[in-house]
Amino acid sequence: MLDSLFCDYARCVMARVNSNLKKRCLSGIAFILVLGFGLDIVRLFYFQVIKADEYRTAAEAQQLSDTVISADRGVIYDANMNVLAESASAWLVYVNPSKIKDDAQAALVADGLSKIFTDMTVESIAKKISNRDYSYVKIKGGVEYGSKTAVAEFRSKNELGEIIGIDPDTKRYYPFNNFASTIIGMTNSENNGRAGLELMYNDTLTGTPGRIITAKDAQSGLMSSNYETKFDAEQGTSLVLTIDKTIQYALEKGLSQAVVDNEAESAYGIVMDVKTGAILAMATMPDYDLNVPSVITDKKTLAELAKIKDPDEYDVAYNNEVFLMWRNKAISDTYEPGSVFKIFTAAAGLEEGVVTPQSTYNCTGSIKVAENIIHCHDTSGHGMQDLSEGLTNSCNPFFITIGQKLDTERFYKYFEAFGFTEETGIDLPAEAEPAADITYHSKDKMGIAQVSSSAFGQTFQVSAIQMITAVSAVANGGKLMQPYVVAKKLDQDGNTVFEMTPTVRRQVVSESTSKTVVSMMEKVVAEGTGKNAYIPGYRVAGKTGTSEKLTVDGEYIASFVGCAPADDPRIAVLIVIDEPQGASHGGGAIAAPVAGSIIEQTLKYMNVEPVYTDEELSKINASAPDVVDMSVSAAKSALTNQGFTARVVGKGDKVISQYPIKGQSIPLNGVVILYTETDNKNTTSTVPNLIGLSISQANEKAVNSGYNIKISGASLDSEVVSYRQSVDEGAKAELGSTITVYFKTTTGVED
Amino acid sequence: MAYRGSEAYDFSLFEPQVIEQPARVSKSAKNTGKGAQVKRASANAAPQRKPAPQRKAAPQRKPVQRKSNVAQFVDNYQQTVDRKASSAVIPAPIKKAMMFACFCFAMLTVLLVMQTRCDTLMSEIAGVQREIEIAEGENVRLNAELSSMISSDKIENYAENVLGMVKAESYQISYIDLSEGDEIVVSGDKTTEQTTDIATKLKALFAYID
Numbered sequence: 001m002l003d004s005l006f007c008d009y010a011r012c013v014m015a016r017v018n019s020n021l022k023k024r025c026l027s028g029i030a031f032i033l034v035l036g037f038g039l040d041i042v043r044l045f046y047f048q049v050i051k052a053d054e055y056r057t058a059a060e061a062q063q064l065s066d067t068v069i070s071a072d073r074g075v076i077y078d079a080n081m082n083v084l085a086e087s088a089s090a091w092l093v094y095v096n097p098s099k100i101k102d103d104a105q106a107a108l109v110a111d112g113l114s115k116i117f118t119d120m121t122v123e124s125i126a127k128k129i130s131n132r133d134y135s136y137v138k139i140k141g142g143v144e145y146g147s148k149t150a151v152a153e154f155r156s157k158n159e160l161g162e163i164i165g166i167d168p169d170t171k172r173y174y175p176f177n178n179f180a181s182t183i184i185g186m187t188n189s190e191n192n193g194r195a196g197l198e199l200m201y202n203d204t205l206t207g208t209p210g211r212i213i214t215a216k217d218a219q220s221g222l223m224s225s226n227y228e229t230k231f232d233a234e235q236g237t238s239l240v241l242t243i244d245k246t247i248q249y250a251l252e253k254g255l256s257q258a259v260v261d262n263e264a265e266s267a268y269g270i271v272m273d274v275k276t277g278a279i280l281a282m283a284t285m286p287d288y289d290l291n292v293p294s295v296i297t298d299k300k301t302l303a304e305l306a307k308i309k310d311p312d313e314y315d316v317a318y319n320n321e322v323f324l325m326w327r328n329k330a331i332s333d334t335y336e337p338g339s340v341f342k343i344f345t346a347a348a349g350l351e352e353g354v355v356t357p358q359s360t361y362n363c364t365g366s367i368k369v370a371e372n373i374i375h376c377h378d379t380s381g382h383g384m385q386d387l388s389e390g391l392t393n394s395c396n397p398f399f400i401t402i403g404q405k406l407d408t409e410r411f412y413k414y415f416e417a418f419g420f421t422e423e424t425g426i427d428l429p430a431e432a433e434p435a436a437d438i439t440y441h442s443k444d445k446m447g448i449a450q451v452s453s454s455a456f457g458q459t460f461q462v463s464a465i466q467m468i469t470a471v472s473a474v475a476n477g478g479k480l481m482q483p484y485v486v487a488k489k490l491d492q493d494g495n496t497v498f499e500m501t502p503t504v505r506r507q508v509v510s511e512s513t514s515k516t517v518v519s520m521m522e523k524v525v526a527e528g529t530g531k532n533a534y535i536p537g538y539r540v541a542g543k544t545g546t547s548e549k550l551t552v553d554g555e556y557i558a559s560f561v562g563c564a565p566a567d568d569p570r571i572a573v574l575i576v577i578d579e580p581q582g583a584s585h586g587g588g589a590i591a592a593p594v595a596g597s598i599i600e601q602t603l604k605y606m607n608v609e610p611v612y613t614d615e616e617l618s619k620i621n622a623s624a625p626d627v628v629d630m631s632v633s634a635a636k637s638a639l640t641n642q643g644f645t646a647r648v649v650g651k652g653d654k655v656i657s658q659y660p661i662k663g664q665s666i667p668l669n670g671v672v673i674l675y676t677e678t679d680n681k682n683t684t685s686t687v688p689n690l691i692g693l694s695i696s697q698a699n700e701k702a703v704n705s706g707y708n709i710k711i712s713g714a715s716l717d718s719e720v721v722s723y724r725q726s727v728d729e730g731a732k733a734e735l736g737s738t739i740t741v742y743f744k745t746t747t748g749v750e751d
Numbered sequence: 752m753a754y755r756g757s758e759a760y761d762f763s764l765f766e767p768q769v770i771e772q773p774a775r776v777s778k779s780a781k782n783t784g785k786g787a788q789v790k791r792a793s794a795n796a797a798p799q800r801k802p803a804p805q806r807k808a809a810p811q812r813k814p815v816q817r818k819s820n821v822a823q824f825v826d827n828y829q830q831t832v833d834r835k836a837s838s839a840v841i842p843a844p845i846k847k848a849m850m851f852a853c854f855c856f857a858m859l860t861v862l863l864v865m866q867t868r869c870d871t872l873m874s875e876i877a878g879v880q881r882e883i884e885i886a887e888g889e890n891v892r893l894n895a896e897l898s899s900m901i902s903s904d905k906i907e908n909y910a911e912n913v914l915g916m917v918k919a920e921s922y923q924i925s926y927i928d929l930s931e932g933d934e935i936v937v938s939g940d941k942t943t944e945q946t947t948d949i950a951t952k953l954k955a956l957f958a959y960i961d
Contacts, residue, residue: 083898088891089884145889173891175898230877249903609926710917726911738917 071207277481338547341457392528403455537610588749652676673736
């Protein structure tokens with residue numbers, strides 16, 4: 001019993017002791033657990049919440065490879081949806097120098113890549129990959145499929161998978177190389193716009209870049225494509241320009257020929273739709289190839305550069321020339337307009353009533369302005385003349401007088417209204433900004449001398465885009481339009497997301513004033529200094545201008561601005577030739593023929609029907625008569641009776657064929673070649689020199705050599721002289737073929 | 752004092768015991784109710800003895816009724832068969848669970864197969880897309896190359912200098928004035944035809960009179 005009681009007691013004591021111990025143990029364990037886990041939780045909170053961003057970034061950088069896929073830029077189209085610039089998928093080749101084992105392997109990489117990329121030398125690649133601390137060195141972007149495949153094969157063959165990498169990229173293609181280069185501009189290696197529309201509309205053209213996120217292993221090598229997530233890039237918005245490929249080509253061809261003919265520093269021009277302000281063509285010569293924009297191709301510039309012997313100096317000069325070559329002079333450069341500005345003085349005078357078309361002025365060859373004598377370009381004086389004759393003669397004293405009659409207030413009012421004190425707002429970059437008292441006289445500082453000189457276009461500067469916009473206002477019933485180059489914007493699917501509507505900025509002069517001025521300008525082309533821009537069948541209005549450069553002594557700027565058809569103007573053309581070196585440097589002599597040719601081609605392209613006057617009809621070419629199957633004697637007789645000359649090739653008695661064929665245009669008194677044998681050999685001959693001759697002399701010389709000529713240029717003027725021929729002297733051409741000979745007058749076109 | 756489990760003093764264990772005859776349960780009865788418990792009948796229960804003066808509380812033993820060996824064998828056999836029968840029947844919840852597991856397994860298998868197929872197709876699509884991108888890039892490049900070959904200046908040079916072509920002259924171009932809209936001109940004089948018809952009819956009429 002006692003034992004039992006003792007046992008029970010002991011058992012109770014032990015149970016109590018065990019219970020306390022158990023509690024303590026549990027408490028201890030709980031404390032350790034709480035402390036341990038608590039610290040972990042706190043630490044976890046620190047990492048996951050407080051330092052979350054930092055560690056997430058670090059983890060992503062360590063575990064993921066994020067490659068950006070360049071988005072295709074939008075396409076640039078001309079007005080007829082011809083592609084002018086387009087992007088396509090390409091590749092970017094890079095090297096991971098940190099994985100290169102030794103110099104031999106580096107040499108292998110450099111040598112192999114230089115053989116694929118022929119425009120890169122071994123040394124340049126070796127230099128790029130020489131720093132082994134780098135893990136990414138771009139070798140070349142915009143790599144095409146062929147080169148990319150070659151790189152992949154080289155990499156695989158030499159087990160350089162960890163060293164040479166290929167990433168997606170895009171490449172910008174300019175299908176027509178130099179075409180409209182100063183308008184389109186180009187992109188840099190990062191696919192960002194660098195000049196022209198590519199720069200102006202960079203945000204619009206740039207798409208949304210895509211990404212490739214790939215998992216990396218512990219050795220920083222990329223894992224397989226199963227661990228790759230790709231987000232496709234989205235193409236940028238496309239642009240449809242107002243530029244017309246055909247008109248642009250005519251302008252570029254005319255300007256490049258003008259640079260060659262006149263050994264000019266440069267030439268630039270604009271063709272504008274006067275009713276809308278849309279730019280149909282704009283060019284600066286010399287230009288550059290958009291696909292290789294840093295390569296100078298102009299022979300004159302290269303010859304100048306070749307004179308520099310010091311390599312460093314050469315590099316600096318070369319880079320400067322590259323930047324000059326990229327310059328859109330029609331937008332960014334300013335020039336002294338010269339007599340072209342008389343259009344606006346006349347318009348202001350008529351609008352304000354200080355002068356009428358019948359107002360007369362007696363030019364004595366000079367005029368005194370504020371104790372200074374200002375001479376007319378015809379120092380002997382033009383004599384008594386009305387306003388129209390004054391403009392035709394480009395008489396300086398007459399327009400100085402009109403300017404003085406307008407006074408500062410009203411002259412400045414029209415100077416400002418025509419837009420010469422502000423940017424035109426054209427959607428192209430780097431437009432020249434007019435600066436008061438620097439590029440033009442401010443109203444406050446415009447005295448009698450400034451008004452007088454400004455009235456005939458001296459002592460101030462304007463940009464070409466300002467000038468053609470103002471001339472378009474005169475031609476467009478006095479409405480000053482906002483010039484623009486982008487007509488539409490298209491999304492990726494070709495839907496129009498924006499369409500430009502022509503904007504009238506202001507009415508500068510009345511419609512009647514506009515018509516009066518245009519009719520006077522037409523007379524300038526028909527009879528005055530602009531007659532080299534005359535086109536038979538078309539009514540062309542225009543004004544020439546010649547000014548001495550303020551920045552370079554003894555150098556001139558020749559220009560011509562015109563619009564056509566004069567009865568209902570549709571286009572305006574401005575041609576500026578900078579620093580011509582030939583015998584003649586007048587706008588009428590060298591700029592007007594270029595403008596005339598461009599206007600003719602443009603009007604024909606726009607299907608404007610020529611309407612010939614009787615005088616023109618009497619001078620235009622005739623059609624060749626049909627003398628095939630006639631006997632040689634009968635054919636000769638028929639041709640002679642119609643005023644043509646016959647030349648027989650062969651010993652047959654019957655005409656088997658003729659050249660020019662029946663109905664083909666040949667000049668009056670032209671030659672027709674009569675072939676009398678089926679197998680006529682040696683029917684080609686050497687083209688003679690037809691330059692520097694009058695129309696009759698050129699025709700006679702051509703006919704004697706067995707060729708016909710087509711007369712191009714101021715054919716109504718009796719004093720014209722040929723200055724260019726379509727087939728060069730000494731070239732072989734088929735007898736009887738037509739050679740286009742360009743004529744112009746050199747008298748009465750000095751201004 | 753509570754009984755402590757010592758059976759040394761329990762003399763009743765040495766007394767003769769009656770073995771209980773297990774009650775026969777029909778199969779249908781066995782299958783009814785959960786667990787199909789077998790009830791033992793105690794029809795031949797042993798006569799109750801008067802309990803001895805209690806010194807200690809002895810555990811009560813059920814009387815055991817002895818049976819013949821054959822009967823016992825039959826009973827044992829029956830019990831074995833019953834146990835086997837009861838163990839052969841799978842409970843419904845287990846059956847459902849098993850079916851659900853099978854379904855899940857099947858679905859998992861299908862999903863795995865589909866996922867594999869999907870991965871394969873995705874890989875193929877990615878490959879084709881890459882090929883399309885390459886083809887499109889080549890198309891643009893070739894078009895650019897083609898365009899540069901047929902630029903306006905090259906065409907003009909080739910036409911004039913190689914083919915000897917000249918630009919269309921004004922006399923070769925006919926301009927049609929559509930400013931007044933389209934007009935339909937019917938050729939031929941219809942009145943003559945009508946006159947002829949009348950004359951023919953008159954002739955035919957007089958022919959009958961003649």
